[in-house]
Every structure is written in C-alpha cells, then in structure tokens.
Amino acid sequence: MLLKNAKIVTLAGEFETDVRIEEGKIAAIGRTHEEGIDLGGRYLLPALIDLNVRPMDDKVSVSSLKELSQEAMRGGVGTLALMPDLTPAICDEIALEFVRSQHSPADILPLITALKDEQTMSEIAILLKKGALSIYLSSDTNPYLLARIFEYAKMHGKPIHIEPKNALFRDVGVMNEGEVSFRLGLGGISKLEEHAEVAKIIQYSEYYNVPVLFKAVSTAKALAMIAKSALCYAEVSIHHLLLSDEACEGYNTYAKLSPPLREERERLELFEALKRGYVDCLTALHSPKAHVSKDVSFDEASFGIDALGSYLPLAYTKLVREGIIDMAKLVELTSTNPSCFVGTKIGKVEEGFAADLVVFDPDKSTQCPLPFYEELEGSVDALIKKGEVVWGSL
Numbered sequence: 001m002l003l004k005n006a007k008i009v010t011l012a013g014e015f016e017t018d019v020r021i022e023e024g025k026i027a028a029i030g031r032t033h034e035e036g037i038d039l040g041g042r043y044l045l046p047a048l049i050d051l052n053v054r055p056m057d058d059k060v061s062v063s064s065l066k067e068l069s070q071e072a073m074r075g076g077v078g079t080l081a082l083m084p085d086l087t088p089a090i091c092d093e094i095a096l097e098f099v100r101s102q103h104s105p106a107d108i109l110p111l112i113t114a115l116k117d118e119q120t121m122s123e124i125a126i127l128l129k130k131g132a133l134s135i136y137l138s139s140d141t142n143p144y145l146l147a148r149i150f151e152y153a154k155m156h157g158k159p160i161h162i163e164p165k166n167a168l169f170r171d172v173g174v175m176n177e178g179e180v181s182f183r184l185g186l187g188g189i190s191k192l193e194e195h196a197e198v199a200k201i202i203q204y205s206e207y208y209n210v211p212v213l214f215k216a217v218s219t220a221k222a223l224a225m226i227a228k229s230a231l232c233y234a235e236v237s238i239h240h241l242l243l244s245d246e247a248c249e250g251y252n253t254y255a256k257l258s259p260p261l262r263e264e265r266e267r268l269e270l271f272e273a274l275k276r277g278y279v280d281c282l283t284a285l286h287s288p289k290a291h292v293s294k295d296v297s298f299d300e301a302s303f304g305i306d307a308l309g310s311y312l313p314l315a316y317t318k319l320v321r322e323g324i325i326d327m328a329k330l331v332e333l334t335s336t337n338p339s340c341f342v343g344t345k346i347g348k349v350e351e352g353f354a355a356d357l358v359v360f361d362p363d364k365s366t367q368c369p370l371p372f373y374e375e376l377e378g379s380v381d382a383l384i385k386k387g388e389v390v391w392g393s394l
Helices: 062-074 093-101 124-129 143-156 179-184 191-208 220-227 238-242 264-275 308-320 327-339
Strands: 002-010 013-022 025-029 043-046 048-053 077-082 107-110 115-117 135-138 160-163 212-214 232-237 281-283 357-366 376-385 388-392
Touching: 002 043, 002 327, 013 327, 043 327, 048 062, 048 232, 048 281, 048 308, 048 327, 062 077, 062 107, 062 308, 062 376, 062 388, 077 308, 093 107, 093 124, 124 143, 135 143, 143 160, 143 191, 191 212, 191 220, 191 232, 220 232, 220 264, 232 238, 238 264, 238 308, 281 327, 308 327, 308 357, 308 376
Parallel strands: 048 077, 077 107, 135 160, 160 212, 212 232, 232 281
Antiparallel strands: 002 013, 013 025, 043 357, 357 376, 376 388
C-alpha cells in the first residue's frame, strides 16, 4: 500500500509526504513518482492508544468487547488497555484467556487485578506469562500486599497501573467536595484523597524501583508530585481538562465520573500542568453505562462516561484548535507515550514501526453524543491496523 500526500506530524513540524506500507509495517517515508492512494493532505497519524478503557456496564462478554472495539476504531483508537475490575474480574486464567481469545480489529490488551479479594493475591506470575499486559490495583490496597505486588512487578519487569483512590472517601462521596456539592446537597470526595494516595505510592515506587502509571489523575498538586519522581507517570482524562464540577448542576448524572470532575479553578490548573509537561498520557476514560444506570438519582447513578467513539475529534477540537497544545504534543500524549506501556513498535509514523495508523480529516466535522460538547471539528476517515484498513475507507 502506498499512501500519497499524507500529512504526518513530527517534532520538527508537519509536512506532506508519501508513506509506503509493506507486510504490516511502515517500509518507507518519502516522495515517490508511483501511483497510490491519495490522501489529499489529510493527516496520517499513529492510531491512538488508550490505557484506561472499560466495556458497557463493566461487563465482559463477546458482545461488549466487540462493541468496545467498534467504538475505539470510530474514535481513532487502535489499541486499548482493558481495565480489569470488571464482571467477571480479570484475575484468573479463565477470564484472561476469554478476553485474549476475542480477536478484534482494535487490539484489546487486558490488565489483571493484583487481588482476587481484599486478602488474596491473584496468580500474578502465571497471568503475566499468559499474556496479560500488566498489573492493576487500587492504591488503598493492604500495605503488606501492596509491598508484595511491587516485588512481583519488579521481578517481572512490569510497570504497575494504579488508581489513586481510597474506599473510605468514596463511601461517603459522589462528586467533588466543594461549593457545587454543598449547593446540591451531595456527598463530596476531597482532593486530599488523591494527594495522600499519590504521595504514598511514590514512596513504594522509589523504594522498590518499579515504574508506576497513575490512572486518571485529577488534581494539579498530584501531577506536580508525580513529575518530581523519575519512576512515576501521570495519565489524565480529557474530560477533567475540559469540564468542571459545574457540569453536575441540575443533578446531571452524565457528569458523574471517577475520579470526580473538580472545580473550575482546579481545571484551569490542570491546563497549566499540561502546558508544563506534567501530563504523560491522555485517556478518554471510557466507561459507558446504560441509561437505566444514569437516569436515576445522582447518589444512586453509576460512575462513567461514553467517550471513546469521538475521542480524536474531541481532543483535536478542544486542545489543538483552541491552541492549548499543538498536533505534535497531541500525538505524543495519545500515541507515542502510551505505546511505552504496551511494549511493541507502535505509536509513531516512522520506518520500521507497525502500520497502525489513522487517517484524520480536519476539515470535516463529527457529531458528539456527549451532552457537554457541541459539534466537533475533524473526522476519523479510516483506521489501519498492521497495514490493513479495518474501519472506514480510503
């Protein structure tokens, strides 16, 4: 396959060129006189990689994983890490093998839960050998077990994906603790939860010399702490950059996310942290819930948002077109950096890398199903996996 007049993005800038794909890889980049598929100046980007994704209602099934793959491709995502705290939890060989056996165009890479229950560790060594991407856990894990899990991760050379949360805070809160929660009469989740848990895990990471990816960090102070550690990395949800807890006004359950949306001042500080380079990866934080789980009282509603299908247009419209970051930084946050946690040669448009690519037209528009965002600029025209067009057309 030869793609002509493709606009590719590098640290040096954007330029149009031709890209040849052979045997599932990028074989050559440079102008040729041969005929090929003319992209007409559309972007040819590395397919996005999202490391924090869940299926509908957190349920693992053939249909839910198939739907997840379709949504991913529609949003320009070619590889995703499946969070394992699901039903059933990915904590044993049966659940792991089931997910890995579901062959889909978008690569679904399962994480595993470090624990089967509060006091019992999963068979971490076996599950990693069987093909699990890495280990996931909540930061409020029993300290003794937490230490053992770090030892296992060090033994197998794996980073740990950690959600900085504490169940004691979550038991009494349903949204960010602040003026809005007070006005709505809803239980608040303090930012202290995230600050304390991040500080604790950084100590474990440095003591055991094990890399940690903090999942969906929502406060600028936590990002600053993570940035000071040579072993820790921060993932941030695009919604926490774009929305504040004011989206919860009117008891809007579609704005009930985990971690909660923070106040406007905190949102602006997240933007500043992004500009300072404190954010390593972005995520759509895709965790869709059925209407019956959202069309209830705020206290009873499920946490989660349906966002994967419009991920690239949303990021392009709200971050690039509004001048927050440039296209090269967007590629770094959504493809290049996340690829470091996948371990294969994807995430870049470079010779020798896998031809996992997305054709993106900035001059088209995309309708966003989320109630918080208007019509978006840009459209995913096609997704290429290992050199084959698996979604859309060229």
